[in-house]
Amino acid sequence: MGQYFFKLPDVGEGTAEAEIAAWHVKVGDTVKEDQHLVDIMTDKAVVEIPSPVSGRITALNGEAGEMRPVGSVLIEIEVEGAGNAKPGTAKPAPAPEPVAAKAPAPEPEPEPKPAAAAPTPVAREAAKPAFATRAAGDKPLASPAVRKRAWDLGIDLQFVPGTGPAGRIGHDDLDGFIASGGSTAKAGTAPFRDVKREGVEAVKVIGLRRKIAEKMQEAKRRIPHFSYIEEVDVTALEELRLHLNATKKADRPKLTILPFLIKAMTKALPEFPQINARYDDDAGVVHRHAGVQMGIATQTPTGLVVPVIAHAEALDLWGAAGEIARLAAAARDGKATRDELAGSTITITSLGAMGGLASTPVINRPEVAIVGVNKMIERPVVRDGQIVIRKIMNLSASFDHRVVDGWDAAAFIQRIRGLLEQPATLFMD
Numbered sequence: 347m348g349q350y351f352f353k354l355p356d357v358g359e360g361t362a363e364a365e366i367a368a369w370h371v372k373v374g375d376t377v378k379e380d381q382h383l384v385d386i387m388t389d390k391a392v393v394e395i396p397s398p399v400s401g402r403i404t405a406l407n408g409e410a411g412e413m414r415p416v417g418s419v420l421i422e423i424e425v426e427g428a429g430n431a432k433p434g435t436a437k438p439a440p441a442p443e444p445v446a447a448k449a450p451a452p453e454p455e456p457e458p459k460p461a462a463a464a465p466t467p468v469a470r471e472a473a474k475p476a477f478a479t480r481a482a483g484d485k486p487l488a489s490p491a492v493r494k495r496a497w498d499l500g501i502d503l504q505f506v507p508g509t510g511p512a513g514r515i516g517h518d519d520l521d522g523f524i525a526s527g528g529s530t531a532k533a534g535t536a537p538f539r540d541v542k543r544e545g546v547e548a549v550k551v552i553g554l555r556r557k558i559a560e561k562m563q564e565a566k567r568r569i570p571h572f573s574y575i576e577e578v579d580v581t582a583l584e585e586l587r588l589h590l591n592a593t594k595k596a597d598r599p600k601l602t603i604l605p606f607l608i609k610a611m612t613k614a615l616p617e618f619p620q621i622n623a624r625y626d627d628d629a630g631v632v633h634r635h636a637g638v639q640m641g642i643a644t645q646t647p648t649g650l651v652v653p654v655i656a657h658a659e660a661l662d663l664w665g666a667a668g669e670i671a672r673l674a675a676a677a678r679d680g681k682a683t684r685d686e687l688a689g690s691t692i693t694i695t696s697l698g699a700m701g702g703l704a705s706t707p708v709i710n711r712p713e714v715a716i717v718g719v720n721k722m723i724e725r726p727v728v729r730d731g732q733i734v735i736r737k738i739m740n741l742s743a744s745f746d747h748r749v750v751d752g753w754d755a756a757a758f759i760q761r762i763r764g765l766l767e768q769p770a771t772l773f774m775d
Contacts, residue, residue: 348429367553411552641690
């Protein structure tokens with residue numbers, strides 16, 4: 347048997363270090379060549395790192411959230427044959443083993459109530475299984491997706507055994523906890539009532555969430571934002587959209603409002619070249635782009651990412667709809683490439699049905715503009731002196747005031763408004 351030292355590869359363009367986002371194996375696991383080992387966070391994307399060999403994991407060097415230099419030994423694998431570890435090579439210190447769990451102190455028996463007293467409702471609380479998982483006060487380790495699922499199920503992670511590195515809890519651990527009889531309430535308890543909740547959970551900001559936080563902070567710190575909000579009557583547009591979906595070919599994607607907005611923006615942007623731009627504020631240079639590389643802000647289980655529709659100006663409605671669906675799926679599955687997550691020149695952000703009446707979106711630096719879509723609602727409006735019901739949708743856009751003047755921003759949104767309110771003009775030269 348030999349030892350294989352797997353070093354962290356250069357997963358970016360000359361990246362000196364990268365962050366461990368999540369481990370998918372633990373010490374003692376047997377892995378096969380090309381098996382998914384770990385997620386590494388770069389400046390642009392989460393990269394899945396496969397195993398270069400088959401063997402047994404003997405050491406994981408680093409915790410989730412830790413920065414590791416490129417070229418350092420990330421994983422040690424016991425393999426058949428000689429491996430690649432040279433004789434006398436110093437073995438890196440292994441990742442710390444999980445601390446043995448301690449049983450929590452038993453709950454005190456409830457004091458008996460006087461016979462004449464009325465029964466008192468008992469607040470619902472998480473059941474404590476017969477096994478212990480960690481010492482009292484220790485914080486359970488789990489990803490945001492696992493925490494959300496546990497919250498939705500009403501499960502207290504404090505009582506869920508974790509089988510990952512350092513006792514990290516995964517989805518399989520939640521499934522096992524439920525299958526073994528873990529529940530959200532003690533048998534015989536009264537229905538839930540309002541009770542005071544105690545405790546503070548410390549959640550380390552790592553991986554994609556840390557990158558999002560850094561980008562948002564830098565954007566707000568360096569860009570003087572101003573927002574412009576306008577309502578758009580999309581009644582005719584909705585009629586057209588519904589008609590096209592009802593009569594489309596079976597192999598065509600379903601149209602949402604976004605392909606129409608993309609069409610309107612790509613038609614309007616040549617008149618406002620300073621808006622389809624990226625501003626290098628360190629060099630003091632605005633790069634105006636002829637092609638529209640349309641960023642689509644997309645919510646994923648791990649946070650917000652912006653996949654990019656390349657040359658959106660060259661796509662028709664169906665092509666834009668297909669790219670939106672493809673890129674959104676790739677982003678949510680963590681399969682989007684670095685090229686698909688870089689190079690946008692302007693971004694659209696939408697919260698769909700939760701879009702609210704208005705918003706103040708943060709610019710995706712180094713772009714200089716972002717257009718937000720708010721929810722569509724039916725409202726009474728005045729047309730030719732008569733009150734009629736129309737479908738109204740607000741556009742909320744933010745601009746970099748160093749590059750875009752208020753007049754130009756307003757004119758740009760009004761141009762988009764005109765195209766959307768008279769959708770036939772979207773297809774005219």
